[in-house]
Amino acid sequence: MRRFIRMTTRSSCLRATLFLLFTGLAAAELKTWDIPMGGNSYLTKSSAEPSGRGRRGGGNGNSSRLDNSDQVQSVFFRIDRPGELELSLKTKPPAGESKLRATIAGKTFDVDLKGGETTEVPLGKVTAKEAGYLRLDLQGLKKSGDAFAEIEAVTVKAPDTVALNYVKDNEGNRFYWGRRGPSVHLGYTLPKGDPVEWFYNEITVPEGSDPIGSYFMSNGFGEGYFGMQVNSDTERRILFSVWSPFTTDNPKEIPEDHKIALLKKGEGVHGGEFGGEGSGGQSYWNYPWKAGETCRFLNRVHPDGQGSTVYTAWFYLPGKKDWKLIASFKRPKTDKHLTGAHSFLENFSDRNGYLGRGALYGNQWACDVKGQWHEVTEARFTGDDIANRGFRMDRSGGSKGKEFFLRNGGFFEEPVKLNSTFKRDSTSAKKPTIDFKKLEGYEG
Known part of the structure; x- marks a missing residue:
């Protein structure tokens, strides 16, 4: 009986060790991408101009500013296979407090922001059911200052077997050329x-x-x-x-x-x-x-x-x-x-x-x-x-x-x-x- 108890205890320790080992490896296999707003975002909705006609979004800079609640800033990126994605925003909240809504792949996330330095704000996890482009819509809900937020990038974490396509840098003015398509x-x-x-x-x-x-x-x-x-x-x-x-x-x-x-x-x-x-x-x-x-x-x-x-x-x-x-x-x-x-x-x-x-x-x-x-x-x-x-x-x-x-x-x-x-x-x-x-x- 003692020998059986010792073997059982030893097997449990081994399973626990293997579990920690494999979960540690899984965590290490996650890869992070920062998708810059400057080359990958568009103002897709605004009451200031007709839908889809001559509106500005993204731009050649490194960030996008959300000022009005009727604006929707949309970020596009492509995933080469199905997979689970963990999303967050790199943003500099304006003075005061604000609330943003993010919508992607049928899921909605509401996040609260407070003024300060640029920070990473978690959104949540979504599942891409197939390869192709994903669209993340960002819209302001509440604000106490002049703007809802100034967003620099969308951060995506996914298994390193996944590949993403997006405009990666602004060398040679590529944000502009990339946004043209x-x-x-x-x-x-x-x-x-x-x-x-x-x-x-x-x-x-x-x-x-x-x-x-x-x-x-x-x-x-x-x-x-x-x-x-x-x-x-x-x-x-x-x-x-x-x-x-x-x-x-x-x-x-x-x-x-x-x-x-x-x-x-x-x-x-x-x-x-x-x-x-x-x-x-x-x-x-x-x-x-x-x-x-x-x-x-x-x-x-x-x-x-x-x-x-x-x-x-x-x-x-x-x-x-x-x-x-x-x-x-x-x-x-x-x-x-x-x-x-x-x-x-x-x-x-x-x-x-x-x-x-x-x-x-x-x-x-x-x-x-x-x-x-x-x-x-x-x-x-x-x-x-x-x-x-x-x-x-x-x-x-x-x-x-x-x-x-x-x-x-x-x-x-x-x-x-x-x-x-x-x-x-x-x-x-x-x-x-x-x-x-x-x-x-x-x-x-």
Whole structure:
């Protein structure tokens, strides 16, 4: 009996030791992520501005301030598998006392804050039932001072087998670029042989996929781009730009012999310069293009025989059944035909980066210097720095029948592998029939 008691006691001690050992290991396997508000949050609700239109949240700084009870500050991050998460806020409460409400994955947490230094405020635990994006909504309930809180980050603790995607740092102004969302591109495979002089493309934007800040670029080339934008509730543009061969973000720094020259422009078209993302010549025409309708683009690139290259763009007007000249630019120190044909989809309004957008790109054709049309049915899907780093995973592209497609923003869970190549079905029956010599602004 004594031997049995000693064995039982020894077994209990062993079980207790193993329990402590395993629970200690489990605790050690937890990993912590601090998700900065500056690159991952948006003001998704406010009575000051219409829902989803032109509101600011997050910003380029390291924190977000909640001032009004009608504001909702939303933080987005992605988890790569199901799991239990432990959440807290890194916040600096304002003078006085306040109460915040946090909502995520169907659970609500109310927390009390008191003025003082930055502190970590526990929220609680939630279970992510599947891989994908989670949205944490923060809203002020009560306050005795000017604001409810100034929040620096959301802290997530989870098993180290889990991986999170979010905008991790502000190097190179990545908070701004990350909040804009990932830009995605289609690089078209042009025909081999004679140089390409003309490129034709069509874009159809599905209804509801055109929030403010969207740029649906149709006819890109090695030195510029041509497409359509959503600039406000009342303004839409057809935009055509050519970069200067002189590298700078400030057009005032471009030497005279490197400047883009505007040769001609269509009626009502604005001509000028641009900067910020390279510099050069820019033209745009205010035109109320509509989602759900197919828009057609044509551009020409050819050397002038004197050491420069001429770039010209036309947009098709369905009502007039004719092509409208947007502009023609001369780029110095360039002697070439069209190369680098591509399309892209981007958002240029960082406050609207949580809204989704998408477009269909179809019926691509290239015409060579001998006047022969070649159908373009292959494209490579790529992304920008934010996409390549995995800071944002809400990006997609590919082909659907006779069209390619691009999609970004909105924090959806259908990422497509970058650098994938896709082919669309042929549209040989829709080959363009264009008399180039009759185009407005055409020069032989």
